[in-house]
Amino acid sequence: MSAYGARAMRKFGQWVRPAYFILIPLSLIGLLPFVWMILGAFKTGAEIRQIPPTFFPHHFTWENFRTVLQDPDLPLLLFYRNSAIIAVSNVVQVLFTSSLLGYIFAKFDFKGKGPLFWIIMATMMIPSQLTMIPGYLILAKLGLINHLLALIIGAAIDPFGIFLFRQFAHSIPNDLLDAARVDGAGEFQNYWRIALPQMKPALATFGLLTFMFNWNAYLWPLIVLTEQRVRTLPIILTWYSTRMGNKYHLTMAAAILVVMPVLLLFLLVQRWIVKGITMTGLK
């Protein structure tokens, strides 16, 4: 290779590698479901019924989106609001408890610290399907079925978050905290003014993961929210798709309206989500 000018070849080789011949077709296949959804949403009802189906829409139309948005049984804004209330509340409370408890386990000495931490970590092993039925029964006793609060009230503590923030809080310098103490700051003030700002990266990463998890959740909302007006976006999407049956042009338009806005948002902050996943191995 050196005979042909190794430098030029190396530069060329950096850009054009055999890997691309596998990666590019695979990427196209990977994107195909999204493409098929988007194309379907722009076809007319008549074209959707055509056999065999067309790939690109022959008569490109925005009509489907208008139909979905004007459907009186599908007030999308209401469902956006429901999803947002649940996701934002849970992000706020989980970030608060995780950072506070993580900070305490990292920076304070007290009796029974080791066993207590171990117990909290052990609760991560309890699978949700074991607590699902009693969880429903508790909420029913409290009269919270079909209430947005049902998805918020029991979700204030995430043991995983405590673990994560404990790792993070270890790196806060003790001198910083002691200096504030000497200046007369209360312990909670210390956490709020000094520790919390130091944990900003963890707040962003874990906050995003929690938001995504809540926004996309399906099983638990399906169980506790059975009335139309309190439903969240994922549930309303399946309800709509079942009702529309074979009218895929409308279902796909609805799917785009439900999936795309947040997908684009997540895409913008993807870096932090990826960081969170690799940092934690979280599923």
Added chain:
Amino acid sequence: MRWLRRKQARRGGLDAARQRFVWNTLGPAMLYMAFWTLFPLLWGLALAFFQYSARRAGGPFLGLGGDNPFVGLAHFRAMLDFSADAPLHVRTFHIGVKVTLLFAALVVPLNLLVTLPLAVLIESVHRRMRPIFRTIFFLPVLAPSVGVAIMWGYIYHPQRGLLNAILGRLLGHPVVLNWLGDPRLKVWGIPVALFAVIIAYLWQDMGYNLVIFIAALQSIPESIKDAARIDGANAWQMFTRVTLPLLMPTIQLTAILTMISAFQVFDLVQVMTDGGPKYQTQVLLLHIYNYAFRYQRMGWAAAVSVVLFLMVLSLSLVQSRFLRARWEY
């Protein structure tokens, strides 16, 4: 003033404030977790020994007893009834165990077989191109699984779907296979509907492991790779002798995590097939959901969730031991 505070600090005045802070925070947190985690856990375990429905009033304590009678190990004994005339819930439970095991047994290796080489491929291209490919394969992770299920349902649709259209074009005659609804379609004895769900599941789930593997690959020191290159290792040898052994702990972790989440699959199955055709895709969590919340047989459902929990626990123990043994050799 300041010297006084310092003196207090030395005497433990500040320490008392710290202890107060710790217990004022931890106390409520522990109570909260006891109520929302420990109590439901114990209640769930107890339910497995009762004939329970939320619709019946039952006894005074948690509605147990009375019209919701204690049945001891009856649910677990019923699970061992393998005869042909076993009740429907028992037979569908057996199918559920089989389908769940099959699902996980196919998903875990298929996932690793795709994501690991894909991560290596993505890492091998130019630095500026990597985020583009990573994003493309990571995108489905960000989408709600319900949306994914509906998109794939449209792909698999017998008349409207993309898959049959492509097959029809390739074969030159119309294809109307009902991928998700025809119980007669089987490959190697495995229902095609299950394969169809697995493919959608893999598509959505791969991004997780991909980014984990990419991060692990980036953490391999350049010096090790250089040393191998100087020793004349080719790309394949690099992969099998350097990358793979160094990645083994990560592979072990991701295999377990992938398996645990595969055991608890629900969203995709419920939306795409609802367990059909003829229970061929009815995974255990769907069985639990149906019996607890559709048929109001919560005692049975609780017993099945105990079994699912034990399956996840024992298999992750076995798997971690197996992988560790391989790794040490």
